[in-house]
Amino acid sequence: MTVAVTKTEAERALKSQFEAKFDALPGNEWVRGLRREAFAEFDREGLPTRRNEPFKYTDLRALIREVAEFSETGNMPVSETDLYDVLGVDLDELDAYRIVIIDGRFNRELSHFDRAAGLEVMPLQEVLDAPPDWFRAEFGKVNPPPGSNPVLALNTAFMTDGAVIRVAEKAVIDKPVHLISVTGSTQKIAIAHRNFVTVGAGAKITLLETYAYRRMPFAQRNAATEMIVGDGAEVHHLKYQNEGVDALHLSTWMTRIGARAKYNAFQFALGGGLARSQIYARFAGEGAQADISGAMMQFGRQHCDLTMLVDHAVPHCTSRELFKAVLDDEARGIFQGKILVRPHAQKTDAKEMARALLLSPRAEFDAKPELEIYADDVACGHGATSGEIDENMLFYLRSRGIPEDLAKTMLITAFIDEAIDLIEDEAIREAFKKISCGWLGCR
Amino acid sequence: MLEIKNLHARIEEDGTEVLRGVDLTVPTGEVHAIMGPNGSGKSTLSYVLAGRDGYEVTEGSVTWNGVDLLELEPDERAAAGVFLAFQYPMEIPGVATMTFLRAAMNAQRKARGEEELKTPEFMKIVKAAAEKLKVRPELLKRPLNVGFSGGEKKRMEILQMSLLEPGLCILDETDSGLDIDALRIVAEGVNMLRGPARSMIVITHYQRLLNYIVPDRVHVLSKGRIVRSGGKELAEELEQSGYRDFGEEAA
Numbered sequence: 001m002t003v004a005v006t007k008t009e010a011e012r013a014l015k016s017q018f019e020a021k022f023d024a025l026p027g028n029e030w031v032r033g034l035r036r037e038a039f040a041e042f043d044r045e046g047l048p049t050r051r052n053e054p055f056k057y058t059d060l061r062a063l064i065r066e067v068a069e070f071s072e073t074g075n076m077p078v079s080e081t082d083l084y085d086v087l088g089v090d091l092d093e094l095d096a097y098r099i100v101i102i103d104g105r106f107n108r109e110l111s112h113f114d115r116a117a118g119l120e121v122m123p124l125q126e127v128l129d130a131p132p133d134w135f136r137a138e139f140g141k142v143n144p145p146p147g148s149n150p151v152l153a154l155n156t157a158f159m160t161d162g163a164v165i166r167v168a169e170k171a172v173i174d175k176p177v178h179l180i181s182v183t184g185s186t187q188k189i190a191i192a193h194r195n196f197v198t199v200g201a202g203a204k205i206t207l208l209e210t211y212a213y214r215r216m217p218f219a220q221r222n223a224a225t226e227m228i229v230g231d232g233a234e235v236h237h238l239k240y241q242n243e244g245v246d247a248l249h250l251s252t253w254m255t256r257i258g259a260r261a262k263y264n265a266f267q268f269a270l271g272g273g274l275a276r277s278q279i280y281a282r283f284a285g286e287g288a289q290a291d292i293s294g295a296m297m298q299f300g301r302q303h304c305d306l307t308m309l310v311d312h313a314v315p316h317c318t319s320r321e322l323f324k325a326v327l328d329d330e331a332r333g334i335f336q337g338k339i340l341v342r343p344h345a346q347k348t349d350a351k352e353m354a355r356a357l358l359l360s361p362r363a364e365f366d367a368k369p370e371l372e373i374y375a376d377d378v379a380c381g382h383g384a385t386s387g388e389i390d391e392n393m394l395f396y397l398r399s400r401g402i403p404e405d406l407a408k409t410m411l412i413t414a415f416i417d418e419a420i421d422l423i424e425d426e427a428i429r430e431a432f433k434k435i436s437c438g439w440l441g442c443r
Numbered sequence: 444m445l446e447i448k449n450l451h452a453r454i455e456e457d458g459t460e461v462l463r464g465v466d467l468t469v470p471t472g473e474v475h476a477i478m479g480p481n482g483s484g485k486s487t488l489s490y491v492l493a494g495r496d497g498y499e500v501t502e503g504s505v506t507w508n509g510v511d512l513l514e515l516e517p518d519e520r521a522a523a524g525v526f527l528a529f530q531y532p533m534e535i536p537g538v539a540t541m542t543f544l545r546a547a548m549n550a551q552r553k554a555r556g557e558e559e560l561k562t563p564e565f566m567k568i569v570k571a572a573a574e575k576l577k578v579r580p581e582l583l584k585r586p587l588n589v590g591f592s593g594g595e596k597k598r599m600e601i602l603q604m605s606l607l608e609p610g611l612c613i614l615d616e617t618d619s620g621l622d623i624d625a626l627r628i629v630a631e632g633v634n635m636l637r638g639p640a641r642s643m644i645v646i647t648h649y650q651r652l653l654n655y656i657v658p659d660r661v662h663v664l665s666k667g668r669i670v671r672s673g674g675k676e677l678a679e680e681l682e683q684s685g686y687r688d689f690g691e692e693a694a
Contacts, residue, residue, distance in 0.1 A: 391496065396533040397543070399493050400603060401521035401551035410546065414537025414586075 011046045013067040015039075017190075018157055021070055025160065027128035034140060038156035041148050048150050057334040057366045058276050058305040060150070064248065068220050070158055071103055071189035078102045078184035078214050083110060086182050086212045088438075090431035091240070096178040096208070103183055104160045104191035104221075110180075118171025118203065124162035124194055135164070139196060142226040143254040143282045145309070151250045151278060155224040158192035162223075165207070169200035169230070176206040176236075176425060183212075183219035183247075190220040201230040201258070206425050208238040211251070212271070217244020224252040231258035231285055236425055237265045240432070243272035245300065251277040257317075259285025266423050267294035267306065268432050270439060275304045281319075282311040283345075289318040295419040295432075296324075297439045298331035305334040310352075312345040315375075321352035324419040325386075326412055327363035338370040341378055348378040356386035357415050409440050445469040445611055445642055450503035452491050461487040463667035464503070469660075471508075471610075472639040476653055476678060477646045479664035480686040485646045486530065488664070489615040492644075493527040494520050507611055521547075522554035524610030528600040528617055535587040540599070543587045544569060548606055572605045576632045594625030601632035612636070612643045618652040630655030650682040665689040 007015070018039050025035065047064060048055035083100070084092045099121055100110035106123035113121050127135055145152060163179055179195065199205055213219055221243065229235050243249045249272040257263045267277060281292055296304050310319050325333035335354040356365035367384035389411050397407035416436055423429040445468065452462040461484045469475045479485050491498050492505065494517035505512045512520055535543070549559040560568070573583060578598050588596050597617055604612055614633065618626055633656050637643070645656055653661070653675065661677040662669045663686075670689050671677065 393533050393535050395493075395495050395517060396529065396535070397538075397547075398517040399495075399521055399527050399529075400543075400547035400607065401518050401554065402546050403518045403550060404516070406546065406550065407518075410538055410543070411535070414535065417537055 007046060008061060010064045010067045014154065015043060017067070017070050021158075025158070026125040028131065030131060030136065031128045035157050038153040042150050042153040042157060045148065045150065054307055054336065056368070057336070058303065060276070063274055063303070068188040068190040071185060071191055073103065073105060076184050076186055076215060078107070078110070078182055080110060082184065082214045083180065083182070086214050087180070087210065088435070090434045091210065094176065094178060094427055094431060096176040097173070099163045099165075099177065099179045101162060101179070101181040101193055103185055103189065104162075104193040106161045106163065113177065116173055116175070116177075118168040119173050119177070119205075120166040120168070122164040124164050124196065125160065127164045127196070135196070138198070138228065139226070142228055143256045143280050143311075145252070145254070145278065145280050149252070149278070151222065151276065152224060152252050155192050155194055155222045155250075155252065158222065159194040159224075160192060162193040162195045165195065165197040167199045167203045167205050170202040171200065172203065173205040176208055176428065179207060179209045181209070181211050181221075181223060182214055183216075183221065184214040185219070186215050188216070188218050188220075190222075192222040194223070195225040197225065197227040199227070199229050199233045199235050202232045203230060204234040206236040206238070206428070208240065208428055210240045210242070211249060212242045213244040213247060218246040219244065220248040222250040224254070227253070227255045229255060229257045229261045229263050232260045233258060234262045235264070236423075237263065238423065238428060239267040239277075240435075241267065241269040241272055241275060241277070243275070245271065245302075246273045247271065248273065249275040249277070251275075253279045253281075255281045256284050257281060257288045257290055260287040261285070263288070263290040263292075264422070264424060265290070265292040268420070268435075269294065269296040269298070269304050269306070270435070272304065273302060275302070277306050279306070279308040280311070281309070283314050283317040286314050286316040291320045291422060293320070293322040293419055293422050294324075295416050295436070296333055297326045297416065297436060298333055299328040300331060301329070302331045304332070305336075307334075307336040309338045309340065310350065312339065312341045312348040312350060315344060315346045315348065317345070318349040319351075322419050322422065323354040324416050325354070325356040325365055326359065326416055327356060327365055328359040330360070330362045332364045332366070334366045335384070336368040336370075337382070338372060339380060339382065341371070341373040341375050341380065343374040345375045346377040348375060348380065350378070350380045352382045354384040355415075357412060358386060358388055359412070412440055413437065444471050444508060445644075446504075446506045448504045450491070450505060451501045452487060452498050453501060455497050455499050460501075461667055462491065465664070465667065465669055467662060467669055469642045469644060471642055473659040474637060474643040474645060474656065475660045475662060476658035477644060477662050477664050478648070478650070478678060478681055481648065483664045484667040485648075485664055486615055489527055489613050489644075489646055492613055493517060493525060518550065519554070521607070521609075522551045526604050526607055526609035526612050528597075528604060528612065528614045530616040530619055532588050532596040532600055534589045534591075536589050538587050540583050540585060540587045541569070544603065544606060547603070551607060569606065572602055575635065576602050576605065577628060578602050593620035594622070594628070597621060597625065597629045598632065601629055601636075605632070605636055610641055612641065614643065614645045616646055616648065618647055618649060626652065627655060650678045653678045663689060
């Protein structure tokens with residue numbers, strides 16, 4: 001049932017901007033068709049409200065009051081030194097290939113990936129202007145969300161650029177690939193960008209996506225990544241979200257996992273005023289395993305929503321999900337995780353858990369773990385907990401002379417590290433731990 | 444010297460008065476046992492001394508070498524030399540035992556204005572203490588107390604005690620949950636720490652622990668008060684007669 005409602009100011013702004021900017025957006029006629037289709041899909045229902053079940057806790061229609069101008073280019077350049085400031089010493093020193101996106105635009109000067117054998121990187125904009133067959137065959141179809149998804153639709157409608165990454169069959173990329181998306185503009189801007197990643201059969205790659213800001217903490221971002229994990233491939237896919245305090249962060253990951261592949265995903269969410277991250281992962285071949293986990297640390301009045309759907313579409317696959325949230329002040333953390341086991345997906349082994357640690361009586365955690373199982377020979381489980389710091393543990397530490405603040409920090413660190421420890425790449429894992437310590441220190 | 448005078452304390456949540464005028468003096472260098480049936484206030488006394496939340500002292504005083512303990516936070520009491528060996532040591536997942544030991548030792552040093560320990564020095568001290576107390580090195584590599592047996596947990600408490608070198612040790616039902624071999628090892632560890640500069644309070648329900656840790660004095664706690672004091676022979680007497688003479692049901 002569609003109820004005719006008055007468009008909000010934000011929805012009207014999106015429509016007028018789409019019409020005004022359409023001609024200047026990259027892409028051939030096929031891409032323009034995709035954009036029109038996507039915007040029409042968005043325009044039918046507008047921004048999602050809480051009555052739209054997947055957006056139950058994140059009513060974007062109420063939360064997004066205004067839409068900034070979609071920028072074609074930021075008004076300020078971002079330098080190598082700026083990147084250091086953005087990343088902090090721990091991530092800046094990460095020995096990695098770099099792909100840099102500034103204000104939604106692929107930046108060649110700051111990127112360096114040329115010496116990686118088996119790794120091909122192209123700006124999305126160029127690919128959209130002349131899409132090759134392999135791209136046309138898969139783009140937007142890798143693993144789209146079920147039904148209409150306004151966040152993704154807006155991304156498709158407005159996407160300017162991004163990274164297209166292809167890893168050759170059996171290639172082992174020797175260092176992590178760090179895809180750094182930074183907003184550098186001093187004006188309030190909106191940006192939409194998109195990545196498309198194919199990992200060939202038997203290949204191996206670690207991809208870290210960092211989302212951060214340089215100058216002003218209020219950008220509106222809509223980012224999406226589509227990824228095909230080839231048969232027998234091994235992918236470590238990470239996200240570090242460190243947007244500004246007033247920024248809007250919309251993110252969608254769509255992943256299709258091939259047979260016998262290993263897909264380890266981790267999302268680490270810190271910055272951002274209003275964040276909505278969506279993860280859609282689908283098993284497309286038997287014998288694959290996935291670990292999709294994450295940690296969020298939020299304070300002030302931050303709102304951080306992580307919504308996930310793991311689709312066991314084939315038999316004999318294993319998935320694990322562990323999400324941890326540390327919430328202070330009036331922060332609100334949301335975890336919605338659905339595991340779908342389709343009728344033929346026998347021998348599915350899936351377990352998910354979400355846990356929150358509330359550091360303030362006004363912090364809130366909403367958890368909705370769901371199992372939807374249509375096969376009868378499976379092992380599935382889920383759970384969710386939320387609570388305060390354990391008083392008994394705290395007293396135990398203090399009774400040994402450890403001051404209260406340090407004792408709390410030790411317990412919070414222990415709590416969040418259980419998730420961070422799932423990251424296999426040691427350098428990234430240790431960098432995230434330092435970032436988490438920093439968060440606890442300056443909270 | 445520890446001096447407890449007319450100590451009254453109640454449980455904050457429901458107002459139940461548990462300690463009803465405890466008077467107790469433990470001179471420096473002595474080991475005193477506190478015996479009593481379940482519910483007599485033994486554990487409450489240990490928690491009030493260590494500064495656990497949830498208890499309200501309504502009357503009386505506790506001084507340790509002239510310092511008013513009741514004014515101090517739990518970590519300040521620890522820095523002042525108070526150590527409580529828990530009846531049920533907490534398992535703390537995610538906190539490595541070594542990290543914990545180091546944080547505790549350094550925090551106390553810092554509070555006393557001493558230099559923090561350097562890594563090699565710290566490792567050496569812990570290793571030596573662990574060997575002496577027969578704590579398996581593997582245990583030090585695990586998260587604190589996680590998956591430890593009852594005996595291992597108690598030994599870890601004694602290890603902490605030996606590393607922190609407290610002046611006042613309170614052992615709360617250290618014998619509970621231990622078989623006779625584990626009890627012997629733990630008692631040996633405690634005896635090693637006895638010395639002229641250290642006072643100990645050994646809280647126990649049963650006399651058997653006192654065969655291994657022989658006290659200088661024995662006190663009987665009943666309904667929140669010390670009702671009788673004597674030498675170590677008092678413990679043996681209690682073993683024969685139970686706590687009935689103190690108006691309690693036999694445990």
